[in-house]
Amino acid sequence: MRANDKPLSRTQSASIINRKIHNLRGESFRHARNQKQHLPLADLTTQHTHNSPTLPANLLADSAYTQEDASRRPRDTREALFVVKRVDRPQHGPPATITSTSAWRAEALSLTIPAIGEHQNVPPLTSLCLQILRTAPFDADFSENILPFIPPHLRRTLLRWSAVQAPLTTHQLRALCGSDGDVAGELIVVGPDAGLREDHFKHADANSRFAEWESEDWVAPPPMHTFVLVSSHLAVSLMCTLPATLTHLALVNVLNPVSLHRLPMICPLVESLDLSYNTWLVAEADARERLGKIQWSRWHQLRILGMRGCHVPTATVAEVNKGRWDDVHVVK
Structure with missing residues (x-):
């Protein structure tokens, strides 16, 4: 212009x-x-x-x-x-709950295995190496060429770390435990991706056991003393085959009600029993019925009873401590 x-x-x-x-x-x-x-x-x-x-x-x-x-x-x-376009979002699994976090798992396991909840600012070199093994495929090659060269105490460390940070699946757990069914006397099963078969605690046939005993290089594995089951199912047939040598037993957040009255006859040497966070022990009537059937006097060595997140009837506490020199420490 x-x-x-x-x-x-x-x-x-x-x-x-x-x-x-x-x-x-x-x-x-x-x-x-x-x-x-x-x-x-x-x-x-x-x-x-x-x-x-x-x-x-x-x-x-x-x-x-x-x-x-x-x-x-x-x-x-x-x-x-x-125009509003439809977006196909990826399908995810069920929403995360508090029981699927590592912090909750560490707290849930700390009563049975106190060292599992310890936090280290600088983890040792062995733990860092074991974490790398956690990402390896637990296949036949792993079982034959890697697992035999990991000492039992380091396999136990890997088992404990995985139980908190990255729970093993059923296949990975079986590969890590090998033919013994446990790791240095411990077995930690964390669901929902891990479970046990009904014959997990049944030993191999007598002929194979006899061949092992006859071998000069055979060393008897230590007896199983700790069994922890978290966020998984426990069948009655599996519970009836629990080793009688157990001294630490934890059934935490078990998804199905358990016949607790059978446990004193199956595992008479229990010193620490953890029944925390079981929904079938929250209601007062359910807790009174299930805990009232247990013959607490059969557990002569019982020292710790975990009942976190559960209802603890007063009559049950009195029955647990009846006839004992030292009261059982009930953790609520």
Whole structure:
């Protein structure tokens, strides 16, 4: 605009803009007619109205529209810009709960294995190496070429660390335990991805055991003294085969009710019993019924009873301490 020109009014500016839009639409119409000479003029005029877009309808459409049927494609530019597209989100598992966190697992296991909850700012080199082994595939090659060279106390360290930080699956747990069924006398099973078969605690056949005893290099494994089951199922048939040598028994957050009255006859040497966070011991009536059937006098060595998150009847505490020189420490 030159200096001596007068500014345009709003009406004049709108007229110029409309004229330019009209010219652009005319050019688009002529271009479409040249591209589609086979179509009659009536079809072209119906496709271009005064308020229809001049841009191709699928200019801003993504690949999702091309994979669907033509009826789902945007009808005009406005729909292509503002249509709400369905996004297929990845399918995840069930929502995380407090029992699936490492902090909860460390606290749940700390009563039976106090050292498991200890925090180290600088973990030792052996622990760092064991964490790398945790990511290895627990296949036949691992069982034959790696596992025999890991000392039992380091395998136990790996078992404890995995129970808190990254619980093992059933297959990985069996590979780590080997033929003994435990690691240096300990077995920690953390669900829901891990469980035990009904014959887990049953020894091999007598012939294979006799061959091992006859071997000069055979060393008797230590008796199993600790069994911890967290967030998994415990079948009655499996419970009846628990080793009688157990001194530390933890059934924490077990998913199914357990026949507790059978335990004193199966594991008479228990010194520490943890029944914490079991939902079937929360209600007062359920706790009184299930705990009242136990013959506590059979557990002569019992020193610690874990009942965190459960209802503890007063009559049960009196029955537990009946006839003892020292009271059992009940952890609520």
